[in-house]
Amino acid sequence: MILTGNEIIKEQRKGNITINPFCVSQINPNSYNYRLGNTLKVFYKFDGNKAFFRKIKIPKNGYILKPKKVYLANTKEVIGSSKYAMSLIGRSSMGRYGLFLQASANLGHTTSKHKWTLEIVALLPIRLYSGMIIGQVSFWKNFGVVKKYHGRYGSLNYPQESFLPVEKKQNI
Amino acid sequence: MILTGKKIIQEVQKNRIEISPFNKKMITTNSYDLLLGNTIIRYKSKILDPKRRPLFEEMTIPKKGLILKAGDFVLGHSSEYLGSDFYVPIIHGKSGTARMGLFVHVTADLIDIGSHGRITFQLHATIPVRLYPGMPIAQVSFWVPKGDIVLYKGKYQHSKGPMSSMTYKDFNK
Secondary structure (H helix, E strand, C coil), rough: ECCCCHHHHEEEEEHEEECCCCCHHEECCCCEEEEEEEEEEEEEECCCEEEEEEEEEECCCCCECCCCCCCEEEECEEECCCCCEEEEEECCHHHCCCEECCCCCCCCCCCCCCEEEEEEECCCCECCCCCCCCEEEEEEECCCCCCCCCHHHHHHCCCCCCCCCCHHHHHH | EEHHHHHHHHHHHCCCCCCEEECHEECCCEEEEEEEECCEEEEECCEEECCCCCCEEEECCCCCCCECCCCCCEEEEEEEEEEEECEEEEEEHHHHHHCCCCCCCCCEEEEECCEEEEEEEEECCCCCECCCCCCEEEEEEECCCCCCCCCCCCCCCCCCCCCCCCCCHHHCC
């Protein structure tokens, strides 16, 4: 079951959902509108093993994304839940511009809590502003016993590029 | 919880789900197939700026189809008018569409409860593809909400065709 906006407010007040800062006006009928943080990381080279990203601070008058590039960013808010699973996506107003906010990895694990990394791809050149409302997160009821998330990304508060393939090597 | 196809039929009959026109043949095990309407929008602005109203042109998809080139991005729409005040719709591509490298939305699959209208498809081709008006292109599933419902009253309510982004309205508040 997906939580309605009213239920998200209730659960946030009880501490079962963390959204910080939280603003009631950003509640939708069944999700919460999150904002873009102030930092981007843009891909610039691949050394055959690992992708490298350069950090960019978004200026006041915005930053123009070029098509066919991958940018990492983060949500302005710390988002998480000890009780619900999450799905974090772009808002339809940004999808209508051809802006991907995540590359097919929308699922947020129960008990993770952080500023989410966004994987941004623009299909058309677009100007993004720091702090703008850019996507939405929904909360889903679990079925079964919750085991705490022990992943490497679930507590990071900045745009974090992939730990792969280093992660993979360690597992062999 | 996701509704089964049979449950979707029942809820359409009880007017708790709106799908118009409704055709039982388009029901699948867990969803309803949506057809592509005949209008598309292509942006003309050199750089999209969420603070400004974007420039775009509208086109009719010819009967013989319209070819999208690899990398193209246009807005299309469902020929069905749909929505629900009781369930949360989620839009998906049909697997047959995805196998042609065609995206039907760009990370925005979630529809607000209480939103009624024709769905705007965010069509992105990764390889060349020919689109025909009336082709089955997407599907909608319906999910059970938990909590008190406040219905959608947003800026895209009652869309009749593809709607370009209206983010400039957020900044002018």
